[in-house]
Amino acid sequence: MCGVCGCGEGHSHSHDHDHEHPHDHHDHDHGAEHTHAPGLSPKRMVQIEQDILAKNNRYAAENRRYFGERGILALNLVSSPGSGKTTLLTETISRLKDELDIAVIEGDQQTARDAERIRATGVPALQINTGKGCHLDAHRVGHALETLQPKDRSLLFIENVGNLVCPSAFDLGEAHKVVILSVTEGEDKPIKYPDMFHAADLMILNKTDLLPYLDFDSEQCIQYAKQVNPRIKILPLSAKTGEGMDSWLRWLKAELELQRIDYA
Numbered sequence: 001m002c003g004v005c006g007c008g009e010g011h012s013h014s015h016d017h018d019h020e021h022p023h024d025h026h027d028h029d030h031g032a033e034h035t036h037a038p039g040l041s042p043k044r045m046v047q048i049e050q051d052i053l054a055k056n057n058r059y060a061a062e063n064r065r066y067f068g069e070r071g072i073l074a075l076n077l078v079s080s081p082g083s084g085k086t087t088l089l090t091e092t093i094s095r096l097k098d099e100l101d102i103a104v105i106e107g108d109q110q111t112a113r114d115a116e117r118i119r120a121t122g123v124p125a126l127q128i129n130t131g132k133g134c135h136l137d138a139h140r141v142g143h144a145l146e147t148l149q150p151k152d153r154s155l156l157f158i159e160n161v162g163n164l165v166c167p168s169a170f171d172l173g174e175a176h177k178v179v180i181l182s183v184t185e186g187e188d189k190p191i192k193y194p195d196m197f198h199a200a201d202l203m204i205l206n207k208t209d210l211l212p213y214l215d216f217d218s219e220q221c222i223q224y225a226k227q228v229n230p231r232i233k234i235l236p237l238s239a240k241t242g243e244g245m246d247s248w249l250r251w252l253k254a255e256l257e258l259q260r261i262d263y264a
């Protein structure tokens, strides 16, 4: 449940964080669960939301410093459930793991299935289960870094909880948010969920292999994405057939080089 985006019902306590990290001693942003509680004024609710985001931004700044000091390129992958984030990752990893060090943080409400899919490719992965939570936050990612210890000059993918709403508001310290939209979702998603497409620097238009079977209008989709974010870069691809993957791999390598420049 997320008080910031307003999707929670308010009364539940999503304290069932099952950290893989054993000594989690910081306090969490549990104020979120109370934002719909009876008796809280709208003004107080806004204050709570601002506090949560301000606190998240402080942790995000710490993560960003951590990445900067180590020449690590961290990418925050956001999308609806099922757009193909994990498939894109396993396909990307199988193509790059011989030339780059790669690690993955996986966020889902439940199960370690995606971390297991990543580990099967031979790279380290750490699962964060958010329980009722609808997004990863910078604090939990910070703890995941302590455990995962990604290598200097490596590529770190953070697969966020599948959700086109809440993860847009939470900076994890990443270099870029990458939004994955699959062609089965409809071309209007950028204008229906503008915050997410505005927050992303790159949009992957996935599952292009399915275009012959759909009436998805790619041009219209691209236009909608640029309408909410004129600087967004767009790469159509199919994680399944590999079509378009080369442009994505080139983008990744170029971004990693940028991140490594300041690193001694």
Ligand SMILES: Nc1nc2c(ncn2[C@@H]2O[C@H](COP(=O)(O)OP(=O)(O)O)[C@@H](O)[C@H]2O)c(=O)[nH]1
Residues within 6 Å of the ligand: 079, 080, 081, 082, 083, 084, 085, 086, 087, 088, 162, 206, 207, 208, 209, 210, 237, 238, 239, 240, 241
């Ligand atoms: N046809 C097709 N299916 C895909 C593609 N990428 C992913 N999928 C399928 O979409 C489903 C969801 O993929 P997954 O990677 O688990 O999505 P996630 O929830 O975003 O991590 C799976 O059945 C994948 O096999 C693609 O490029 N083309």
Ligand SMILES: [Mg+2]
Residues within 6 Å of the ligand: 085, 086, 087, 114, 159
């Ligand atoms: Mg996944």
